[in-house]
Amino acid sequence: MLLTVLLLGALAAALVILGPSWLSSLRSGGEALLMGPECVVQTQDGEIGLDREEAKVATTAVALRARGAESADTSGIDKAVLQVLAEGPSGDAGPALSCRGSVDDALKIEEMTASGLTPRAEQVRTEMMEVFGDQSLGGFAPGGVGQGHGEKSTHYDGRAIDVFFRPVTEENRREGWMLSHWLVAHAKDLDIQYVIFDDQFWSARIARGQWHPYEAPAPANEILRHLDHVHVDVLRGGDG
Numbered sequence: 001m002l003l004t005v006l007l008l009g010a011l012a013a014a015l016v017i018l019g020p021s022w023l024s025s026l027r028s029g030g031e032a033l034l035m036g037p038e039c040v041v042q043t044q045d046g047e048i049g050l051d052r053e054e055a056k057v058a059t060t061a062v063a064l065r066a067r068g069a070e071s072a073d074t075s076g077i078d079k080a081v082l083q084v085l086a087e088g089p090s091g092d093a094g095p096a097l098s099c100r101g102s103v104d105d106a107l108k109i110e111e112m113t114a115s116g117l118t119p120r121a122e123q124v125r126t127e128m129m130e131v132f133g134d135q136s137l138g139g140f141a142p143g144g145v146g147q148g149h150g151e152k153s154t155h156y157d158g159r160a161i162d163v164f165f166r167p168v169t170e171e172n173r174r175e176g177w178m179l180s181h182w183l184v185a186h187a188k189d190l191d192i193q194y195v196i197f198d199d200q201f202w203s204a205r206i207a208r209g210q211w212h213p214y215e216a217p218a219p220a221n222e223i224l225r226h227l228d229h230v231h232v233d234v235l236r237g238g239d240g
Contacts, residue, residue: 039099039185039209043080044090050081055099055185062086063131063182066175085181093173095200097181100209102188107237112158116140120234121159124183124190128163132179136164139231150217154193160233168227173198176230183232184209196231204235 037049041058050058054077061071062085074082084096110118117125117140128135139145139155139162146156154160163179165172180197187195187204195202201214216224223229 039097041081041084041097042089043078043084043096045080048078048081050077052099052185052188055097056189058082058085059097059178059182059185060131063178066178067133085178088174088177093170093177094198095177095180095202095211097184098202098210099184099187101202101204101206103193103204103235104191107191107235109237112144114142116142116144117158117161118234120191120237121161124192124232124234125161127186127190128179128182131182136166138162138164138229154233154236157236159193159236160231163230163232164228165230166228168222172228179230183230191235192232193235194231194233196226197229198227199225 038052039050039055041048041050041055057072058074058077058081061074062082064071066086088094089096110120112118113122115122121140125137139149139160140158144156144158149155155162163176165176176197180195180202183190183192183195184202186192187202193204196214199214199216200211202209202211206212214226216226218224
């Protein structure tokens, strides 16, 4: 009992001497440790952690190489990471990379431009084109779209783009996942809110940043399940 009292007394004295800043830094360090790496890639040998910059370099490199274009040096990135990002998980295309989600609360609300996209969505389209080249895009039009999507869809205010990979084949699924991984890796820079593809979705509003099953509305066909296209949308800004 006496030992317990002495220990508690010593802890209280340490807190007085070191002050609240020490306690705050200890708490922050503990949270960072628990959260682990910003991004994780699932390989045949297990999970490999990446920081955000490594994830951006890796996903961009595999996309450029798939087009036969030059890419940045990836010698510092595990070859197993590059292989699974380029070829997909063994035996089946699917999600391999996830990154923690985050939302910038200071973003301002943007109006739709002449292209039918907000400036943030337009930036996503521009940067996708730089990496992936010409793509089959939809979900927006000059003046905006007013039908063809669910109620309150982000397509209606110019914040969403659909990238089509038709018909639904294993090769197209792998290409769709290559894009999806790139979008998730760059989500923080591009203020991306959601990525939906192949019965899965990723959300910037889920801090852990994992992929989750997507429940498509009836009749749950290829389009509604997002089997034939990648949906990406950006944050609205303000309080939305």
